[in-house]
Amino acid sequence: MSAASSPSTADLVALRLRSGGFDWQSYVLHGAMLLAMLLALGILLVLLADVAVKALPVLTQRPLDFLTSDLSSRPARAGIAQGLVGSLLLVLFVAFLALPIGVGAAVYLEEYARDTPITRFVRTNIRNLAGVPAIVYGLLGLAVFVTLLGLGEILVVGGLTLAILVLPIVVITTSEALRAVPASIREAALGVGATRWETVRNHVVPYAAPGILTGTILSLARAFGETAPLLMVGAVAGTFSVHGGLIEQLTGPYTALPTIVFNWAGQPQDEFRSLTAATIVVLVAVILLVNGTAILLRNRYDRRW
């Protein structure tokens, strides 16, 4: 006689099925997960609210003056004009350097390269580069650009360092976008006699464009908020000239929004708390706006093949 048909087992099963008792463990698990979720979201809200409240004095009393004034050790006159210009120039620098190189490398790896040990090594290498801490890129910039090439602590060096920092991220996101384009598109183009490059330029890249675009926008936002590497290559607040010519700005000392936040966060006076918070509001507003746009774009053009 097998166990399943023994009366006691059948009774047990029947009892279990009929009872439907209160399963408190399920509720505990569900509750814990909801709590974790709420905590994660709550932190974001508390952070935004806290910073906004602290920033209120500056943002209500002299919003325009704050955006257009130079840095100053006197809280009542300090502003972030230099940080805005510096960050903008840095991001433009990153855009013109990292994007073409990053997209080029991704196109090579996805569209041209055969699966050889060398290609696999390059891929692994790029994934590892993406995991290198930001501050190590700062050391690279310090050793190579500042010291070895003797460029000094100028804006161009900050831009180069940030460009190298986001390069692997651009390659990875672009690769993903290219991989999502089905092979049939390529086969159709190659089948009617297009060369590899013509296929890529006229068919693959246009279909992958939304993905490439969102990925690159996000990496620019990353560069915009990055601080540690800039500190290593000398973005010291104070002497950046917003009034000189472009060449002068590119080859002189510089500062950026996040480094101003860092500098002011270390100031003991209470007035600087409010100034720091106001700078953060500007920084975070730009980043959330850019990220929000990128997420919307992605959801809108998310194509299922």
Add this chain to the structure above:
Amino acid sequence: MTRLSALDLRVAPRRRRREAIVRAAFAGTAGLTVVISGAIVLSLVGNAVSFIAQVDLGALWSDGWFPRRGMYDIKTIVAGTLIIASIAMLVAAPLGIATALYLSEYAGRRTRSILKPVLELLAAIPSVVLGFFSLTWISPNLIQALTDAPLFSMASAGIAVGILVTPLVSSVAEDAMHAVPDYLREASYGLGARRRTTSVRVVVPAAVSGIVAALLLGVSRAIGETMIVAIAAGATGGSLFGLNPLEPGQTMTAAMTALAIGSDQVRGAALTFESLFLVGLLLFLMTLALNLASEAFVRRVRRQY
């Protein structure tokens, strides 16, 4: 009647030349990423070796990290780094995994489509901002409310690092849970299991490699995090060896920024410039090991399903 040969089907010389040029350019950009890795390793190793050659080796194992007094105690900053990373993971592991499980197994389509972007926004907050938040909100409202810790403490910095790492852990862990094939869930439900049992006993064990990968990646990120620690952990100039999380402490990354932005130039004091690179090399090796281990676990998930 003319007969076509393979020669007639060949691409015209001009197109072929352009093809070769484009291909070479793309290959060059991919090769550049390898050059960058090489430059990172060379600049770190080169300067670190020159530091070790010059420094009195006893200075590497003393009572504390005071580079300007010639005391480079490595164990002080490694201990600080590990303490802060542990606190961060105490926050990020439960929050990240619970959030991932909720998003993957419990949340409906609509909830997911709202919660995921919000988590991405949390991930986009720059770390300087979290550093300021840690110093002006977490420390007074959480740590100092419960203990008599000073304003600058490793605990408050560690919690902020945990918040920073949570979205990363949650997104990698969720990808792993998402990759668990539906037939496993269906089989579990078919046997009469509840959603709780299916989630905890089927999905989590099946995704365990990916969850481990997520945690390793989180630790790597926490170790490399710089700005939060530089702002909120205190001990900018130097630190005695200490293991109490309610005291100020020094991490590898914060020690590096303190050296780089110190009032005297980085190159000023005798060996401080070179000492940066020994710390950087150590940090690079630690994060590289964690990233490689994490990737090995991710590969295991892919092979399984």
